[in-house]
Amino acid sequence: MNLILLEPSELSPAGALRLTGRRAAHVLEVLRPSVGDRLQVGVAGGLLGTGEVLALAPDSVTLQVRLERAPPPRAPVDLLLALPRPKILRKVLHAAAAMGVGRLVLLGSWRVEKSYFGSPLLEAGALDAELRLGLEQGRDTVAPEVLLRRRFKPFVEDELDAAFPGAQRLLAHPAAAGPLEALAPRAPRAVVAVGPEGGWTPYEADALARHGFEGFSLGPRVLRVDAAVPYVAGQVELWIRTGSR
Amino acid sequence: MNLILLEPSELSPAGALRLTGRRAAHVLEVLRPSVGDRLQVGVAGGLLGTGEVLALAPDSVTLQVRLERAPPPRAPVDLLLALPRPKILRKVLHAAAAMGVGRLVLLGSWRVEKSYFGSPLLEAGALDAELRLGLEQGRDTVAPEVLLRRRFKPFVEDELDAAFPGAQRLLAHPAAAGPLEALAPRAPRAVVAVGPEGGWTPYEADALARHGFEGFSLGPRVLRVDAAVPYVAGQVELWIRTGSR
Structure with a gap:
């Protein structure tokens, strides 16, 4: 604290x-x-x-x-995250709040177990308590806005634009062609999609690509979501500040 | 896995x-x-x-x-880490192995509780088992080399050069003047010093600076070590790949 x-x-x-x-x-x-x-x-x-x-x-x-x-400015990063299992979600909530993530959408996916959406951690009071621990760690007063969306397709087709206005869309994907620096930052903030263990299905990855998410590779290694989120946020923040390509 | x-x-x-x-x-x-x-x-x-x-x-x-x-190449990052408490250390070992960190020195510091060095997690078999979990996550076969050093001063004065040959020395420090991109990468890899909760003491930060560690700021927020390590590693990898200043 x-x-x-x-x-x-x-x-x-x-x-x-x-x-x-x-x-x-x-x-x-x-x-x-x-x-x-x-x-x-x-x-x-x-x-x-x-x-x-x-x-x-x-x-x-x-x-x-x-x-x-005033509290520190928001980090220039939003997250579209396949809902992780509760033990990992708790760490992701702490890290997202400590890092100053703007908005965090927890999304269903083919490879997300439906039972995760029933976790007591997702009840409003519990979620707020976890975010508060992250703010106390990070010395911030403003928590990420958290949206919970069980259904992948309606969210991606109908809600994306309103959820992440003005943010460049990025997809952290092992199979992507190039690293982050092969893309050019074109907006003051970015939303990064991070898949479930086992990855987005091809249908899901295609749908995200059709909706403007540009893929980049984190390399051949596969990080667990609680490490992938700060790893990606650190990279994307530096990339936005410095530009590339 | x-x-x-x-x-x-x-x-x-x-x-x-x-x-x-x-x-x-x-x-x-x-x-x-x-x-x-x-x-x-x-x-x-x-x-x-x-x-x-x-x-x-x-x-x-x-x-x-x-x-x-062949397994993936090592990440261009080594870590000089004030020994965290056991619960956090376990996560750091997983993440360091999954990310392909080359060498990890776990160092004593004024603000590291002496009891942490007695943790069963630091016994050789236990340490290897944790690293192995990280390799299974990251799809790598080569674990970071882990060195355990209780005493700050002898390590910094006598062992640094041998421990991190050819690596640029960086100090992630909240009070540092500029962000990472204010520094120029000058080597193919970097060792990043990450302090304990509460930070290095002024004596320790000075000693690291005298031994060539250049400070950079992660911004006003304070991340817990298990999030700071992947955050810093992600940034430093991108910085080495793309250069700056």
């Missing part, structure tokens, strides 16, 4: 705040501040700032909060 | 092989092939090829192995 994330409703006009529960336990057991120390805080969806420790108790911490600056 | 990894000692001259245990269970329960199907196999440290299914039994699989091609 590199940031203590607060809800807007927790803040009094004067800025004093008493933390209890998980956040207080983390402050008391891991950060172990003294009275007068300043901790990094942020308001969900809002500003970053500091929380000066006013008082420490065995199970609570009182902070004087000063909000000072 | 995208590859069935075999030990050289398991292979008979004629190439027939009976799998049992973990690998057989994976083949029977997840891949569920028919007799005559070909599975991807590789020999640890050696070639990739196919294993034609000759026979299936309730707890074993007999393959006819044909070795055909």
Whole structure:
């Protein structure tokens, strides 16, 4: 936890705040501040700032909060991700939030087990809690917008344009001809499609290609989705910043 | 498991092989092939090829192995990593092996808890088993060389040159002035230093800088090490391939 994330409703006009529960336990057991120390805080969806420790108790911490600056800009990356199994999804949610991904669509695919859509992790409260852990790690206050879409075809045919307006469409695909630098960035942000274990089916890969997703290869190795997502995001961010071809 | 990894000692001259245990269970329960199907196999440290299914039994699989091609080239990235806590280390070992990292030094640092060096995960058999899982994921046969060094200063002062010959030295550091593209690649590979949670101490960062590590920033966000490693590796690979500045 590199940031203590607060809800807007927790803040009094004067800025004093008493933390209890998980956040207080983390402050008391891991950060172990003294009275007068300043901790990094942020308001969900809002500003970053500091929380000066006013008082420490065995199970609570009182902070004087000063909000000072905007959160970091969004990363120029959105993700269209075949829904991974819950254990992997949790890591992907953390990483996506910590990296500042703009929008994350979790999509059904032929090779996505239908049961994954029943995971308790996908209930609104659970999803938000996981994203919050990622924001606390990444020192950001704005979570990716997460859309859950069970059916591949209606999403790709009817919703793509609205879901990722103005983003260049990329498909990370082992069988693609060239590496990322063989493509030219043509927009200030990109949406990257990352397939399920075993890959998109040929039908799905074709449908994405028909809808403007340009394939690029990550090389002969196959990364698990929780490693592939930061690997791809790192590459695409650098590629957008520097251009190529 | 995208590859069935075999030990050289398991292979008979004629190439027939009976799998049992973990690998057989994976083949029977997840891949569920028919007799005559070909599975991807590789020999640890050696070639990739196919294993034609000759026979299936309730707890074993007999393959006819044909070795055909070299494993993918090593990624142009080595890592100098402050030893993470065991739960994170396991993920980093998987990702490093799947990505084809050349050498991985796990280093002590002021902010690395001494107890981490006593983790059972660091015993030779356990470490190899984790790397093997990464190779099976990544479809490679060659694991990163892993060096474990408890003491920061002797390693940096006495061993660096031998550990990473010919590699450009980079330091992923939040406080660094510019992004990766502000640096120019000057070697065919790079070693990237990634600090502990909380970062290298100023003394450690200075010592790395004095020994030729050039800092670059990953931006205002702080990624957990298991996400930072693939993020950094993806960026550095693209940067080496395309150059900048």
